[in-house]
Structure formats: C-alpha cells, structure tokens
Amino acid sequence: MLGSRDPDDFGRFYERHVGAVVSYLGPRVRGAEVVFDLTAETFARAFEHRGQFDPARGPAVAWVLVIARNLLIDSVRRARVVDESRRRLGVAPIAVDDAQLELIETRSQVDLRAVLAGLPAEQSEAIIRRFVLQESYPEIAARLSCSEQVVRKRVSRGLANARQAVEEQP
Amino acid sequence: MIDPFDELRDHLVLAITHLERRPARTSRWMRIRSHPLAVTLIALVFAATATAGVISITAERSAPLAGQVPRQAGPGLPHAWGLDGGEHYRITLWPVLQGGVSGVCMMITFEGPNGMGSGTCGAPYPTHSMPYLAGGRIAYPNGTISKGGALEYFLTGPSVASVRIGAHLIVTPRSEPGLPAGDHAVVFYLPAGSPEIDPPWFPAQQLSLPHGAKTLSVVAVGRNGAPITVDQGARQFRLPARFWERPEKPPSGACALAAPPSYYAYRGTTAIRLEPESDVEGAALTSCLSVDYNVAGTTLTAAALVNARSPTSAPPALFGASPVAGQPGVVNREEDAGLKSGRLIAFTGRRDGNAWIVVEGGSGLAERIAAVRALHVARIRVSG
Numbered sequence: 001m002l003g004s005r006d007p008d009d010f011g012r013f014y015e016r017h018v019g020a021v022v023s024y025l026g027p028r029v030r031g032a033e034v035v036f037d038l039t040a041e042t043f044a045r046a047f048e049h050r051g052q053f054d055p056a057r058g059p060a061v062a063w064v065l066v067i068a069r070n071l072l073i074d075s076v077r078r079a080r081v082v083d084e085s086r087r088r089l090g091v092a093p094i095a096v097d098d099a100q101l102e103l104i105e106t107r108s109q110v111d112l113r114a115v116l117a118g119l120p121a122e123q124s125e126a127i128i129r130r131f132v133l134q135e136s137y138p139e140i141a142a143r144l145s146c147s148e149q150v151v152r153k154r155v156s157r158g159l160a161n162a163r164q165a166v167e168e169q170p
Numbered sequence: 171m172i173d174p175f176d177e178l179r180d181h182l183v184l185a186i187t188h189l190e191r192r193p194a195r196t197s198r199w200m201r202i203r204s205h206p207l208a209v210t211l212i213a214l215v216f217a218a219t220a221t222a223g224v225i226s227i228t229a230e231r232s233a234p235l236a237g238q239v240p241r242q243a244g245p246g247l248p249h250a251w252g253l254d255g256g257e258h259y260r261i262t263l264w265p266v267l268q269g270g271v272s273g274v275c276m277m278i279t280f281e282g283p284n285g286m287g288s289g290t291c292g293a294p295y296p297t298h299s300m301p302y303l304a305g306g307r308i309a310y311p312n313g314t315i316s317k318g319g320a321l322e323y324f325l326t327g328p329s330v331a332s333v334r335i336g337a338h339l340i341v342t343p344r345s346e347p348g349l350p351a352g353d354h355a356v357v358f359y360l361p362a363g364s365p366e367i368d369p370p371w372f373p374a375q376q377l378s379l380p381h382g383a384k385t386l387s388v389v390a391v392g393r394n395g396a397p398i399t400v401d402q403g404a405r406q407f408r409l410p411a412r413f414w415e416r417p418e419k420p421p422s423g424a425c426a427l428a429a430p431p432s433y434y435a436y437r438g439t440t441a442i443r444l445e446p447e448s449d450v451e452g453a454a455l456t457s458c459l460s461v462d463y464n465v466a467g468t469t470l471t472a473a474a475l476v477n478a479r480s481p482t483s484a485p486p487a488l489f490g491a492s493p494v495a496g497q498p499g500v501v502n503r504e505e506d507a508g509l510k511s512g513r514l515i516a517f518t519g520r521r522d523g524n525a526w527i528v529v530e531g532g533s534g535l536a537e538r539i540a541a542v543r544a545l546h547v548a549r550i551r552v553s554g
Contacts, residue, residue: 007186014179022175040178047186080408084275084292087268090462090469091185092415092437100174107175 002050002060010050014043017064019107024065026108028072032101035108037081040094042068044085061159123158126151229332232344233357236260239280239321242361253318257282261305261323261357263349264490264503264515265455266292267473267528269423269439270411272447272456274303274350278323295454295478296327296353297447299401301390303327303353304371313383319361324369327451328352331393335360335367336386348490352452360386370400409441409456425458425474427527428548433541434464443553447478453486454478455526458550463541470531470538472545476524481552488519488526500539522547 002013021042025035046053046064053063075081083093096104119127126140137155141148241256257280266273273292293304303325326333326343333341333356343354360367368385390398412421415437420426423440438461447456458481460473477485491501504516517530518538522545529541 007183010186011179011183014182018175018179036174036178039175040182043178043182047182082292084266084268089182089185091181093413094174094177094181096174100172104174 002046002053010047013046013060017061018043020061021064021068022104022107024068025072032104032108033096034075034081036096036104037083037093038068038071038075040091041071041081041083041086044089044091045071047089048085059155059159119158119161123154123161126154127158127162227338227340229340229342230358231342232355233321233359234344235262235346235348235355235357237357240319240359240361242319242359253280253320254282255318259321261355262490262505262515263325264517265457265475265488265528267457267460267471267475267517267530268292269425269457269459269473270409270441272409272450272454272478274325276303276305278305278321280321295350295447296325296330296451297449298327298329298451299449300371301327301330301398301400301451302369302371302388304369313366313385315360315362315364315366317362319359320364320366321357321359322367323355323357324371325349325353326356326390328354329392329398329451330354330390331395332391334387334389334391334397336365339386340391350453350455350489351486370402409445409458410443411439411441413437413439420461423459424549424551424553425476425525425547426549427459427461427472427474428546429461429463429472430544432465433544435461436464437462444476444481444551445553446480450478453489455485455488456481458525465532465537465541468531468533468537470529470541472527472529472541474547474550475519475526475528476550481550482524484524485521485526488528491517491519494518494535494539497539500542502535502538504535518542523550525550 002010004010018039021039022035025038025042029035029038042064045067049067053060071082086093122144125144137148137151140151144151237259239253239255239257239259259278259280261276261278263274263276266275271292273294276293294300296303305322305324322335330343333343335341335358339358341356341358343356346355349355365384365386367388369388370390390400392398409424412423414420416435420435420438421440421442423442424444425441429435438459440459441457444456444458447454454477455475456478458474458476460471462469462471475485475488477483488501488503491503494500494502500518500520502518516535516538517528518535518541519526519528520542521527525547527542527545527547529538529545532538532541
C-alpha cells in the first residue's frame with residue numbers, strides 16, 4: 001500500500017494502522033487533542049517517508065509505531081506537538097468539538113497490554129520480543145527454540161488477533 | 171457527529187491527491203560522493219604510574235558530513251532500524267522556513283542494501299547555555315548499540331573546541347561548507363557493543379533507556395580547555411506565531427511580504443512578535459513569517475529570514491546556498507537528500523534589506539527566481 005501512487009491506498013494504510021497508533025499514543029500523552037495531532041503528524045510523516053519503508057525489516061505497523069514514538073520523543077523535547085510534515089503536506093489542523101474529543105479519548109484508552117494479555121501466550125511473547133524488545137526473527141527463533149518460520153507465523157497471527165481485539169473494544 | 175479519525179483520513183487523502191497532481195519539480199539529481207570515513211586516530215596512552223594501570227584515550231577529528239560507515243559488523247544480530255555497516259551516509263542541513271521558528275532541519279540518509287533515513291526539523295541553533303545542535307537518535311534494545319554500530323552526529327557552536335565522548339574518546343569538531351557560519355560538525359562512529367550516548371540536549375528521563383543501562387556522556391570542552399556547563403532547563407527560543415488560512419485574513423504580525431496581485435496567499439504562519447535571540451552562539455536565522463502562495467496553478471512557500479541575534483542587522487549567509495550564475499544577488503540550493511524518497515531540497519533566496527526572502531516549491535528554479543524577485547519585505551518590526 002505504501003508503494004502505491006494511489007492516494008486511496010494510503011487511506012487504506014491509514015485505516016489499517018490508525019487504531020494501533022492511537023492506542024500506542026493514548027497512554028503516553030495527556031489530552032485527546034495531543035493524541036489526535038500526533039496521530040495526524042505520524043501519518044503525514046509516514047507518507048513523506050514511505051520510500052524508506054522496507055518490508056524486509058518488519059511489518060508496516062512496527063514502522064509506523066516507530067515514527068509515532070520518535071515524534072512523541074521529539075514533541076516532549078520541544079514541548080509542543082511537532083507538525084512539520086502535516087504542514088508540508090498541506091493538511092490543515094482539524095478543529096474538533098467536545099463530542100469528538102470524547103471519542104478520541106475513548107479510542108485512546110484501548111489498552112494494548114490488555115489486548116496482548118488476551119492473546120495466546122506464544123503469540124504475545126513473539127509480538128513483545130519482535131516489537132517491544134526489537135529482536136530479529138532469527139534471534140527470537142533461537143531464544144524460543146523454534147524455527148524462524150514458526151516465529152513469523154506467531155507474530156502474524158498475533159497481530160491479526162490483536163487488530164481484531166482492538167476493533168472489538170468499545 | 172463526524173468521526174474525527176475519518177475526517178483526518180479524508181484530509182490526508184485529499185492532500186496527497188493534490189500533491190500527486192502538482193507539476194513535477196525539475197530536479198537535478200546529484201549523486202552522493204562517497205568518502206571513506208576519514209578519522210584521524212591519535213592514540214594517546216598515558217601511563218600514570220606503574221601501578222595505576224593504563225588509560226587509553228582516542229582523539230579523532232570528526233568524520234565528514236558525507237562518507238561511508240565502517241564495515242565492522244559486531245556480534246549479535248542487526249537492530250531492525252540499525253546499521254549493517256558499510257552504508258554510505260549523508261547529513262544534510264537547511265534552515266527552517268516556518269514562521270516563528272529559529273532552527274534547522276537536519277536529515278541523515280544511509281544508502282545501502284537496507285537504505286534508510288531520518289530527519290527532524292526545528293532543532294534550535296547552538297547557544298551559550300546549550301552549545302549543541304541536536305542530531306538524531308536510534309534507541310537500541312538494552313541500551314547497547316547493535317551489530318553494524320552507530321553513526322552519531324550533531325553540531326557544536328563556535329565556543330566548543332572538542333567534545334569528550336565517555337571516558338576514552340575525544341572528537342574535534344569539523345568545519346564544513348553548508349553549515350551555519352561558526353558551527354561545526356561532530357560525526358563519529360561507535361562500534362557494536364558500545365553503550366548509547368547520553369546527549370545533553372535530551373533530558374535523561376526521556377531517553378527511555380533500560381534501568382541500569384550504561385551510557386557515554388557527551389561533554390563539550392571550551393577553547394580554554396574547561397568543560398562547558400550546559401543548562402538542560404534553558405527555554406527553547408521560539409517566537410509567538412499564528413497559523414492562518416483563507417478565508418481568514420493574515421494577522422498583522424512582526425513581518426510582512428508584499429507580493430504582486432498574481433500571487434494568491436492562502437495560508438501561512440506569522441510571528442506576532444520579533445525578538446532578538448541573544449543567547450545564540452553562531453550565525454543563526456529566524457523565520458519571521460512563511461506564506462504559501464498559489465501562482466498560476468503552482469504552489470510555493472516564501473519566508474522572510476532575519477538575523478536571529480539582531481533582526482535589524484544584516485542576516486548571516488543562507489547556509490548551503492550558492493550564487494546563481496547570471497542572477498546577481500540570488501542564491502540557490504537544490505539537491506537530493508538521498509534514498510529513493512525523491513525528497514528534494516530546493517530553495518532560492520535573495521537579500522532584501524535585512525532579510526532573506528526564501529522561496530521553495532514552485533515548478534523549478536526559474537519560477538523560484540521570479541518569485542524572490544517579485545516579493546519584497548514590507549515590514550520587519552522588532553519588539554522592545
């Protein structure tokens with residue numbers, strides 16, 4: 001989707017990963033507006049740097065979460081939400097009313113830890129090792145005494161289950 | 171109620187659609203010249219006493235802004251966003267155009283089988299209380315640099331003679347073309363297995379290092395040989411600025427540009443007050459305003475950059491830009507920042523009184539030259 005020149009494909013990429021980004025940012029920042037602005041900047045930056053995404057290095061969700069994490073660090077350091085990519089892309093700030101803020105807040109409260117805890121232990125361990133500890137597939141395979149292919153399968157099934165669980169949360 | 175996330179998706183898709191329809195920029199792709207990572211190693215071995223053991227300190231000159239990462243694959247496995255070793259790297263800097271900001275955009279790209287890049291905009295210029303211009307950072311699991319090593323980079327201000335990295339490495343900053351006048355580059359390689367650096371411009375509590383992880387301290391040493399005390403709590407200089415967009419009228423800020431009627435200004439950011447940045451060390455530029463114009467179907471951004479330390483004095487050089495042949499007073503910078511992203515740094519500038527009028531975007535150099543000649547500084551009002 002990131003390699004495509006069709007803007008709608010980027011829209012699909014956004015739809016697929018916005019839940020993960022919001023639930024990553026939600027517990028780490030205070031204020032629904034900040035979550036929303038950082039989400040906008042994350043995807044604007046993902047679009048700007050889409051040429052740098054290499055599927056061989058990991059799935060797109062991990063790549064976009066690293067962007068979110070770096071923006072979060074940058075924003076804390078600069079004491080403001082960075083928004084250069086959004087501005088360069090020409091996406092104007094979106095004004096949100098109270099009801100929308102409430103909705104953003106609800107989405108931000110999706111607890112990824114709870115989602116991971118609900119997964120089979122082998123899948124959550126594979127996901128944590130891959131994306132939190134940033135271990136490579138061969139490294140995880142060596143630690144878990146199984147093949148790389150098995151690890152990849154656990155990660156991919158775990159992500160699919162996690163995505164479904166996130167969508168099912170109120 | 172409209173779901174704000176749906177609204178955001180629509181805004182993104184719309185912006186991308188407009189972007190894809192913009193006329194292609196005439197780009198001049200410059201190939202990156204690769205240099206071996208030229209580090210001059212002078213191993214200094216001090217034997218204090220026969221019983222005190224040996225302390226070895228390596229002093230090296232900073233590597234250049236473009237070169238090749240050593241092929242020194244260490245043990246273990248590569249980090250997902252780390253280096254493999256042997257990549258050609260390039261560090262590019264350019265001034266921030268966004269109104270109200272006094273800072274620099276910095277990008278590093280690594281060309282290799284797994285090319286990657288990262289960048290940030292808005293890093294403040296070195297000041298007396300924080301004589302560094304922050305570079306990038308990759309967080310490693312366990313706080314230890316993984317296979318392939320790490321290339322660390324940042325700039326230092328004119329007061330810095332050397333930088334101590336941990337207990338055993340001293341790096342001498344390097345002067346390079348394309349940097350803000352007076353600032354120097356500090357680029358060095360840390361092999362796999364090294365602890366991460368603990369950058370003073372980045373408060374420790376935000377580093378997110380694992381508990382107990384060792385780090386390498388970064389200490390700037392002044393021309394008198396004494397360490398420079400930094401103030402991590404120093405407020406980052408930023409002018410109060412307002413973003414506006416049509417149909418809203420531009421606010422009456424500290425600066426204004428005069429444009430011909432064919433230039434339709436549709437949004438921008440204007441500094442409401444313009445104050446000198448007294449703590450800045452070297453040559454620094456502050457953007458007093460930035461305006462997006464639509465000119466006969468193409469869009470371009472214009473900014474007025476002033477001398478950060480003294481906005482009523484002549485501005486320092488527009489770093490990285492060179493004179494354009496046959497266009498007196500006009501400077502230009504146009505280059506590929508690397509990788510396949512197609513990201514092109516392209517801006518053109520002209521001095522108008524005590525400001526640089528800088529234009530980026532448009533359909534190419536000719537249009538940018540026409541724009542910097544058509545636009546004029548109508549107001550620079552310094553507060554206080």
